[in-house]
Amino acid sequence: MDGLVSRGYFEPLRKYIASGRPYFGICIGMQVLFQASAESPAHTGLGLIPSNIEEFSRADKSVPHMGWNAVEFLDPAHKANEGLDESLHYYYVHSYRAKYDWTHTESAQWAHSTTQYGQEVFVAAVCKDNVFATQFHPEKSGPAGLKLLAGWLSQPQSGRTSVPPTPPIARPPKPKDGLTKRIVACMDVRSNDDGDLIVTKGDQYDVREKAPSASDIAVTGGLVTRTAGAVRNLGKPVALAERYFSAGADELCLMNITSFRHSPLLDQPMLAVVRAAAEEVFVPLTIGGGIKDTVDPDGTPRSALEVAGAYFRAGADKVSIATEAVYAVERMRERATDGSIGEGDGTSAIETIAHAYGRQAVVVSIDPRRVYVEPDYDGPYNNELVLGKSDGTEKERGKAWWYQCTVKGGRETRLLSVVQLAKGVEKLGAGEIILNSIDRDGTGLGFDIDLIALVRKNVRIPVVASSGAGKPEHFVEVFEKTGAEAALAAGIFHREEVRIQDVKYALSAAKITVRA
Numbered sequence: 075m076d077g078l079v080s081r082g083y084f085e086p087l088r089k090y091i092a093s094g095r096p097y098f099g100i101c102i103g104m105q106v107l108f109q110a111s112a113e114s115p116a117h118t119g120l121g122l123i124p125s126n127i128e129e130f131s132r133a134d135k136s137v138p139h140m141g142w143n144a145v146e147f148l149d150p151a152h153k154a155n156e157g158l159d160e161s162l163h164y165y166y167v168h169s170y171r172a173k174y175d176w177t178h179t180e181s182a183q184w185a186h187s188t189t190q191y192g193q194e195v196f197v198a199a200v201c202k203d204n205v206f207a208t209q210f211h212p213e214k215s216g217p218a219g220l221k222l223l224a225g226w227l228s229q230p231q232s233g234r235t236s237v238p239p240t241p242p243i244a245r246p247p248k249p250k251d252g253l254t255k256r257i258v259a260c261m262d263v264r265s266n267d268d269g270d271l272i273v274t275k276g277d278q279y280d281v282r283e284k285a286p287s288a289s290d291i292a293v294t295g296g297l298v299t300r301t302a303g304a305v306r307n308l309g310k311p312v313a314l315a316e317r318y319f320s321a322g323a324d325e326l327c328l329m330n331i332t333s334f335r336h337s338p339l340l341d342q343p344m345l346a347v348v349r350a351a352a353e354e355v356f357v358p359l360t361i362g363g364g365i366k367d368t369v370d371p372d373g374t375p376r377s378a379l380e381v382a383g384a385y386f387r388a389g390a391d392k393v394s395i396a397t398e399a400v401y402a403v404e405r406m407r408e409r410a411t412d413g414s415i416g417e418g419d420g421t422s423a424i425e426t427i428a429h430a431y432g433r434q435a436v437v438v439s440i441d442p443r444r445v446y447v448e449p450d451y452d453g454p455y456n457n458e459l460v461l462g463k464s465d466g467t468e469k470e471r472g473k474a475w476w477y478q479c480t481v482k483g484g485r486e487t488r489l490l491s492v493v494q495l496a497k498g499v500e501k502l503g504a505g506e507i508i509l510n511s512i513d514r515d516g517t518g519l520g521f522d523i524d525l526i527a528l529v530r531k532n533v534r535i536p537v538v539a540s541s542g543a544g545k546p547e548h549f550v551e552v553f554e555k556t557g558a559e560a561a562l563a564a565g566i567f568h569r570e571e572v573r574i575q576d577v578k579y580a581l582s583a584a585k586i587t588v589r590a
């Protein structure tokens with residue numbers, strides 16, 4: 075609303091809509107049609123729909139509502155249902171919603187369809203005369219969303235203004251929670267030894283081949299030396315992103331894994347990758363690595379917010395922060411004098427980006443490692459000890475463990491546990507956690523169920539389980555045992571050992587809702 079008012083668009087937009095010309099609002103573009111929002115009580119909306127936007131209750135679910143959910147038509151015979159399909163899923167990402175109150179006739183008449191999340195039924199789309207708007211993102215809803223947009227764009231002007239011919243009847247919807255579990259394909263991107271950007275994949279974060287190839291043997295001054303193996307090359311990032319989109323991935327991640335080195339914004343090659351991927355991929359795209367304050371080669375300082383902004387404008391939907399998130403929680407804990415988790419000071423990357431773009435746009439990627447101790451250990455983090463069954467080395471069998479956070483892609487450990495980090499970033503304003511495991515990464519042994527269950531029960535934001543997937547059954551296991559909202563894999567998809575559809579068949583067979 076600030077943007078609309080300061081640019082002088084508020085009144086022209088109201089007049090435009092009143093003139094009967096077509097309006098298609100998406101997400102916040104639907105919410106501005108209402109009177110006001112709890113997200114920013116000091117602002118007023120366009121006020122066309124006489125009710126307010128409120129926050130989801132966290133009592134029974136993770137907030138933001140993030141993922142693919144169904145719609146239900148309020149008037150099944152409605153002409154404008156064309157293009158929307160009750161049997162398909164659409165992508166939602168929001169913490170605030172318009173509650174569907176069918177007893178409030180004036181606003182309920184705007185409601186075109188509803189969606190259920192947890193116990194709450196909210197407005198999925200509004201439609202009246204020339205105005206159509208959706209809470210979900212059609213531009214990120216794969217073929218289903220593109221069909222809706224194409225249908226709306228090809229409607230004749232006369233068709234739009236005459237729909238609906240009579241006001242729809244306000245009536246209670248049938249409650250139906252259609253939120254699916256999400257399958258995420260992740261691409262770790264870095265330059266190979268020739269300087270080309272490639273998708274690589276590590277074993278416990280080591281991305282170099284074990285056996286050096288002929289090209290890794292260097293001859294200097296008659297002395298033959300063997301350097302480390304070549305960086306594993308699993309393909310080109312944009313080509314792989316297109317492949318996963320077509321194969322039915324619900325989301326994609328691109329991680330710049332060498333960003334712990336200097337990562338200027340000027341001529342950042344990852345920006346071009348994101349731009350090219352976003353032109354072909356119509357599901358949410360997360361970009362991670364190097365979301366931090368930086369300095370361009372000409373000396374221009376760039377804030378993390380500017381870096382994130384450049385990725386959003388290039389087509390990313392979410393940015394993922396790892397190293398800076400650890401530092402921010404450490405600073406927050408240092409500021410607290412009473413041993414509590416502490417408070418943010420508004421300056422961290424998580425806070426500044428969440429403030430500008432909303433918490434749903436900020437993901438924190440966590441890289442924890444198991445630390446084995448004796449089962450009767452009584453030191454720091456003993457309240458987070460897991461007494462599970464270790465699949466580690468002989469030395470680790472029969473021991474207990476806790477999970478320690480790392481930075482710079484696992485190169486440095488910090489005095490922070492995974493639970494402290496997860497709770498800290500949630501408080502700072504992160505909207506989602508990608509939970510990796512250095513121990514499981516690339517092993518194919520399955521997700522670290524203990525780790526994911528531990529974090530899941532300590533935060534109320536969505537958790538993406540990551541690292542270790544080796545077969546479709548591992549996805550069934552992680553969803554059944556941990557309550558994670560999404561599961562991510564890399565190696566098995568890159569090497570084409572498992573297809574995304576194989577994972578979805580296994581989940582459907584186990585009665586876990588997925589997007590077809």
Ligand code: 1PR
Binds near residue numbers: 281331398481517566
């Ligand atoms: O610290 O904010 O610049 O972010 C750096 C990002 O790069 C972090 O998200 C970090 O996890 C990632 N990263 C850094 N080094 C590596 C590495 O592999 N050497 N990749 C790395 C981490 C983990 C996942 C992987 C899953 C699934 N890779 O991205 O996709 O473990 O793999 P699997 O299914 O094959 O087991 P910053």
